[in-house]
Amino acid sequence: MSKYLVDKFLYTVDRDPDLVERYRTAPRETVEWWEQSRANEVLNCHSGEASTWLRFTDSERAALIDHDHVALFELGAHPFLTLTLFIAMFERDHGPLEYQKAYGARLAHFSMPYPDIAT
Amino acid sequence: MASVVAVIASTHHPFYYRASTATGEDRPPFADEWVSKITAFRETLTRARPDVLVMVGSDHFHQLWLDNMPQFLVGKAPFYDANWYNEEREFGLPKMLLKGQEDLSAHILRAGLDEGFDLAFSNELRIDHSVTCPIITLRPEADLPIVPIYTNIFAPPLPQPKRFVQLGKAIREIVESWPSHLRVAIIGTGHLSLELGGPRQFGPHGPDPEFDRKAVEWIATGDLERCLAEVTLDSLHSPGNATHGFMDFMLMMGVAGAGAKADYVDSLDLFHTMEAYFTWYPSGAPA
Numbered sequence: 001m002s003k004y005l006v007d008k009f010l011y012t013v014d015r016d017p018d019l020v021e022r023y024r025t026a027p028r029e030t031v032e033w034w035e036q037s038r039a040n041e042v043l044n045c046h047s048g049e050a051s052t053w054l055r056f057t058d059s060e061r062a063a064l065i066d067h068d069h070v071a072l073f074e075l076g077a078h079p080f081l082t083l084t085l086f087i088a089m090f091e092r093d094h095g096p097l098e099y100q101k102a103y104g105a106r107l108a109h110f111s112m113p114y115p116d117i118a119t
Numbered sequence: 120m121a122s123v124v125a126v127i128a129s130t131h132h133p134f135y136y137r138a139s140t141a142t143g144e145d146r147p148p149f150a151d152e153w154v155s156k157i158t159a160f161r162e163t164l165t166r167a168r169p170d171v172l173v174m175v176g177s178d179h180f181h182q183l184w185l186d187n188m189p190q191f192l193v194g195k196a197p198f199y200d201a202n203w204y205n206e207e208r209e210f211g212l213p214k215m216l217l218k219g220q221e222d223l224s225a226h227i228l229r230a231g232l233d234e235g236f237d238l239a240f241s242n243e244l245r246i247d248h249s250v251t252c253p254i255i256t257l258r259p260e261a262d263l264p265i266v267p268i269y270t271n272i273f274a275p276p277l278p279q280p281k282r283f284v285q286l287g288k289a290i291r292e293i294v295e296s297w298p299s300h301l302r303v304a305i306i307g308t309g310h311l312s313l314e315l316g317g318p319r320q321f322g323p324h325g326p327d328p329e330f331d332r333k334a335v336e337w338i339a340t341g342d343l344e345r346c347l348a349e350v351t352l353d354s355l356h357s358p359g360n361a362t363h364g365f366m367d368f369m370l371m372m373g374v375a376g377a378g379a380k381a382d383y384v385d386s387l388d389l390f391h392t393m394e395a396y397f398t399w400y401p402s403g404a405p406a
Contacts, residue, residue, distance in 0.1 A: 004185055011180055014205055043186055069316075079316025079360060080273070081180060088208060097390075100321040107318040114317060114360055118275040119185055 003076045004119040005054050009034060009064060010072075010081035012043070014088065024089040031056075031064045070106050076115040121223075121297040124304055125167035126399040128338060128371035129160070130392065131176065131252035131308035133210040149389060156387050156396070157256045163383045163398035164257045166405045167304055171220045172258065172265045173227075173294060175287075175307030175370055176249025177272045181205075182241075189239035190278050191286060193231070194246070194267040195224035201246045201254075215251055220264035223297055227266060230293040236286055244269075253308050270370065272309070272363045280350050283366040284343060287373025291401075305374050309367030311335070311393050312358035319359060325393045327358035334365060335386055338397050341379040343372050375399045 009031070013019040023030040040051040056064070063071035067089075072082050083103065091099045135157065138150045181203045183189065201215040224240075231238045246267050254261050268290070271277055287307075294303050311334050312327035319326040337346040346369060355362045375381070383398035 007185060011184065015181075015203070017204065017208075043184055045186075073316070078180075078274075081316075083316035083320070084205060084209065088205065097321055103316075104314075104318050104320040104322075110318055113356060 002054065002056060002060060003117070005039060005056055006060050006064065006072065006075065006077045007081055007119060008039070008043070008054075010077065010085050012038065014081065014085040020085065020088050023085075027067055028065045031061060035061065069103060073107055073110065074115055076117050078117050121171075121294055121299040121301050121303050123291060123294055123401050124169055124302045124405070125164055125306075126291075126371065126375045126401060127164060127253070127257065127304060127306040128368050128375075128395075128397045129253055129256070129306070129308050130310060130394045130396075131249050132389070132392065132394055133206065133212065133248045133252060135252060136213075136255050137211040149387075153387060153389070153394075156385055156394075160383070160385060160396040160398070161257050161259075164304060164306075167400065168302060168405065169263060169304035170301040171223060171303045172263050173223070173268065173290065173303060173305045174246075174250045174253065174265050175268045175270065175290075175305070175367060176246070176253075177309075177364065177367060178269050179247055179249065179273065181247045182245055183269065183271075185274060188271060188274050189269070190271045191236060192239040192241055192244075192269040193224055193228050194219065194241050194244040194269075195221055195228060196242050196244055197221060199244055199246050199265065199267060201251045203245065203247055206248050210248065212248055212251065215254070215261055217246070217254065217261055218264040220266050222299070223294070223303070224266045226297045227268070227290065227293050230296065231289060234289050234293070236289060249308055253306050257306065270367055272366050277352060277363060277366070279352060280355075280366050280369050281347055283370040284347065284373035287370035288376070290370075291374045291376070305371075307367050307371040307374070309371075310361060310364030311368075311395055313361040313364060313392050314359035315361040317360045321391050323390055324388055325359070325391070327362075328388075328393070330358035330362070331393045331395075334368065335384070335395055338368055338372060338395070339381045339384045341372060341375055341377060341381070343369075343377045346372065371397075375401075
């Protein structure tokens with residue numbers, strides 16, 4: 001499990017308008033590029049330094065490539081990060097609050113306790 | 120010494136700005152009632168004639184990230200830029216620039232550390248809607264200097280609820296020991312029951328109206344004993360997966376003091392979450 005890295009993907013894409021659009025339209029290419037060239041950047045640090053060990057599990061990579069917010073919830077991705085980014089990508093295709101309600105409905109089979117989000 | 124002229128606890132709803140400024144077909148049906156309640160709530164701060172605002176909130180994964188996550192952080196800067204690209208995108212929030220009150224920041228940091236709170240600090244902090252929503256609702260002129268205090272209610276492991284209460288109590292004492300003639304309002308925002316990114320999100324009411332009813336009662340009556348007896352880090356998952364933001368209300372109950380009845384209480388049942396507004400006047404209600 002590399003929940004932290006999944007959260008880092010959602011966080012770094014969400015804060016960059018170009019990456020939001022790129023991930024919306026080309027998810028596989030974006031996830032693979034990001035894992036290859038961005039996953040090991042140390043955020044909140046001056047540039048030029050990097051970690052060496054971060055990579056997704058196969059199921060995490062697949063969930064991100066598939067835009068599968070249900071799988072991301074199951075994997076323990078931080079729900080605020082997933083929701084915020086997915087609203088940015090997909091709310092525009094729906095009526096007011098329609099996307100948010102459908103997003104919740106697709107998670108209806110989860111009961112308490114939800115998957116652990118601690119990193 | 121400085122005087123604490125108002126203690127205010129509130130929900131922070133990022134949709135308020137857009138709802139309150141929308142016109143015509145874009146204006147939601149609940150906007151007028153919401154604006155009316157906010158206008159009355161704003162008056163409770165205005166009447167206290169504050170010079171400085173201590174603002175308690177929580178960064179929503181904007182500047183504070185999992186590679187270096189503080190539990191409690193005090194801003195100490197002459198200015199704070201505010202609101203982020205994704206808040207402009209999702210909520211229509213405007214970019215803002217607020218002045219800082221660095222002397223009070225330094226006093227809170229020094230005294231807080233000496234009291235046993237290992238506070239983190241930031242000399243360059245861009246604040247988010249947990250602080251700007253109450254500026255928009257309570258002081259839209261955004262003309263008073265602030266001291267932002269961030270709490271971690273978001274990224275586990277979190278501090279225990281009692282720690283929020285203890286910090287609130289300490290903040291009250293520390294502000295009252297600030298050698299200054301200025302009038303300080305302490306304002307904090309959190310949540311009642313709330314679900315974000317889970318199956319119970321965006322319902323017709325908050326995800327747990329019964330929790331909300333109890334929470335409003337605890338806050339309004341200053342019933343810290345019952346609140347602390349019922350609220351744990353585990354129990355807060357049940358009312359909704361983002362309900363740990365209630366701990367910022369508990370911090371504000373610590374600021375107001377055990378048993379302190381709020382001088383002003385109001386709430387508004389909205390879709391998705393219940394809004395709640397509380398004001399205490401520690402030095403007596405202003406004329």
